Structure formats: C-alpha cells, structure tokens
Amino acid sequence: MADAFDLIVIGAGPGGYVAAIRAAQLGKKVAVIERRPNKALGGTCLNIGCIPSKALLDSSELFDVTNHKLQKHGVVVDKVSLDLATMMKRKDGVVKSLTDGIAFLFKKNKITPIYGTGKLLRDKSVEVTDADGNKTTYKAENVLLATGSESTELPFLKFDGKQVVSSTEALSFEQVPKHLIVVGGGYIGLELGSVWKRLGAKVTVVEFLPRILPVTDGEIAASVQKILTKQGMEFHLDTKVTGAKVQDGSVTVTAEKAGQPVTFEGDKVLVAVGRRPYTANLGLDEAGVTYDKKTGRIAVDKQFRTNVPGVAALGDLIDGPTLAHKAMEEGVAYAEIISGHKAHFSYEFIPSAIYIWPEVASVGLTEEQVKATGREYRIGKVPFGPSGRARAMDEPDGYVKILTDKATDRVLGVHILGPRASDLIGEAVTVMEYRGSAEDIARCIHGHPTLTETVGEAARAAWLGAAIHA
Structure with missing residues (x-):
C-alpha cells in the first residue's frame, strides 16, 4: 500500500483538476491520477477538445478573413497560402502552454500527480497501473471519479482513425480534406466542419433529425443553418446514415432519406453524434457503484456522492450537459463540501x-x-x-x-x-x-x-x- 491521501481524483480534466486544486487550497492532501501517455494534464478539453478546436477555429477564421474580407477594409493582400503544418504547430503550442500551466498549479498547491490508469477498488482504495504494467494501490478518505467522456461510436460506422474519424483525429488532419462528410449536426460537427470549410474543404452535414443543433432554441438553429449554408456548407436533414465503405482512400457513406437510399462520397468522415461517459476499466461493477448501464451515467446525490461511501463523481460522468465549465464548478463545489464548507451550485443557468x-x-x-x-x-x-x-x-x-x-x-x-x-x-x-x-x-x-x-x-x-x- 502506497501513501494515503485525503482525496484521490481519477482524471485530470476540468472537473478533476479544479476539484484537486480547490481541495488542496482548503488544506487537503490530494493526488490526481491521469492515464494520458504523454503525462499531459487537462483531460479531453485541453488536449483534444475545447482548446485545440478553438485554436483552429481562430486560425481558420483569420485565413477566411484574409481571403474574403480584408479587401473590403482597404487591406490588399496579393497572395494568400495555407501552411497547415504551422497552424497545427501553433495549436499544439497553445495546448502545451495550458497543460504546463496546470502542472505548475499542481506543484504550487502540493498536489501529487500519479500517471497511469486508475481503477476503483473497495474500501476507498484505488489501483494504478503504470505504463510498464506495474500496479500500486493508494488509499484515500475520499475518491472522486472525474474521467470525463469519449466520442460515441456508431456500430455501423466504426472509427478507423484515418478515413472514418472522431473529433480527436479531425483536429490533426495532415491535409485539408477534399470532401469532409460530417455525421451529426450538433455543435462539435459544426465547429470542426467550419474549420475545414474555411480552409478549403467541401463540407456536407448529414443529420438524422429534421433540424441541426437539437438542444438549441429552434429559431436560432434555423438561422444558423441559413448562415452556414450561405458560407457554403451543405445540409441533409431527416437522413439516416446506415454505413460506410472505405476503398482506395475514399469513403462512400450510405444513408436513407424518406425511405429512399442516398450516398455521399468523400475522403474523410467525421462522426460527431455525441459523447458518452468514459468508464472503461474504472472498476464500477467491482466496487459496487450504481450507474445506468445504457447511458453510462453514474448516479449521484446533490453532493456528488455515489451509493458507495466516500466515492463521488462529477462532470460528464453524471447527469447534465457535457460542458467543461459545468464540470469545473462542480469540482469547486465538491471540494468545498468535503472540506466542511457550504457550496452553492445552480444547474439552471449554465451557459x-x-x-x-x-x-x-x-x-x-x-x-x-x-x-x-x-x-x-x-x-x-x-x-x-x-x-x-x-x-x-x-x-x-x-x-x-x-x-x-x-x-x-x-x-x-x-x-x-x-x-x-x-x-x-x-x-x-x-x-x-x-x-x-x-x-x-x-x-x-x-x-x-x-x-x-x-x-x-x-x-x-x-x-x-x-x-x-x-
């Protein structure tokens, strides 16, 4: 048995690292377990989500403005070319600066980072398997599950990491796709579709529902579709994707619309149909934690406690929107609760x-x-x-x-x-x-x-x- 802690957090994403920092500020001895092989803290948001996507959105917007808007402002640019490698390097630099910043905050607040895959055991113990397969068990008064979520894979459209990709791979294409087919009309698909559309790709969005952005105000969603269509994005709504065939570097997506078969041919397919809690090998069943077998969501009370004493969960693992800022504020509230403070958290007004x-x-x-x-x-x-x-x-x-x-x-x-x-x-x-x-x-x-x-x-x-x- 290794050192004991007041709090062990499994997952160094927005919810986990914020909870760890706040708990440490309140005098707790804290350890955070992170499984990323490059030891980068910050979870999906900082490494392969919010931050790199926004870096590419800003870069691609500058490219688009230079190509189409500067002349109207009296700024004449004779020739504009794209250096995608430099754009990706800048994106990676932005990510590294922020993940390094979290490492600094861990050191400042005397938080112990433990690198490996964490598995919940009974009696508030956590087993960590490092990159070499070595296992170490840690004990804590409180264990917080904050492993976040992963892209949902369709059984008939499985990721291959090359032609059929998740948002992770769509952040790191080595070339601008000729035709990017986006399966799913939610915010992730539209954001990444916008990046590659601005950089020169043809972008086609295929959505099962009769509208895009299903949880957004209907009038706003309709206006968004009109604007993006004007920008050159193509939409096929009420269209059910049924499969895809990869051959010679291209992908043919099969679908049904109004009972009739339709096909779409491109060189990349981005599947962006949502995210689901990441609980693989977390040990929920062995530890007796109650969770929804269908959705993967862990059941908690208003203080983030699971049915197992001393074990809590937050962020994408529990009910509510899968938003980084929601997880962060839950992390602050949780840390204050276990430190004996009153904590206020409102789910009613999450932007x-x-x-x-x-x-x-x-x-x-x-x-x-x-x-x-x-x-x-x-x-x-x-x-x-x-x-x-x-x-x-x-x-x-x-x-x-x-x-x-x-x-x-x-x-x-x-x-x-x-x-x-x-x-x-x-x-x-x-x-x-x-x-x-x-x-x-x-x-x-x-x-x-x-x-x-x-x-x-x-x-x-x-x-x-x-x-x-x-």
Missing part, C-alpha cells in the same frame, strides 16, 4: 456556446421549453445590424433574443447569434442567477459603441415592447 461564426451562445430556457410550461411570455429580439460597433466590424449578421415572463418580466432565457456571442452571454448569466428582469438589463448603461448595446436593446424590447434602434 453554452458554439464557436462557429457568427457565434451562438445561450442560457436558460429555449422558446420551445417556455411554451411547454404554458406560461405567458414576451420576446425581445433585436438584430446586430443597427449596432454601430457591429457595422464597424463588418459583422451585422445575427440577433439577440430574450424571453421573459409576461407577468413578472423575469428573464427566462437569452439566446445570441452574433459576433462574440460567447463573451456577451456572461451578462445574461449574471442577471438570471440573481433572478433579474429584462428591465434590470435595460436600465444598465451599456457602453457605446459596443456589441453589448444589442443585449440592452433586446432587453428593452422585451420589457417595453420596443427598442430604440430597431
């Missing part, structure tokens, strides 16, 4: 963002969800077109949509399609967390000229029934 361009960001209820409650509501919707800042940026597309309770004016949901929507949504999260109203937003003075003015205008429209500049 989401989709980093296509223009961006999409939301918090609260969609219009469909508000309708389902049967309550009377108001909508304040104002486009970015009248915004002086948006016009100066040459980014007039999109709008802010605010939903309020008709009787109380309380904000029920905010949905933004437009430039820097991911930054703008923060104001709405704050107001909604404090149960604020559209009047509260409207009466706050928004700087001029800024994009935030459009949020204020939409709030005024919801509150008074009319905006000033729309």
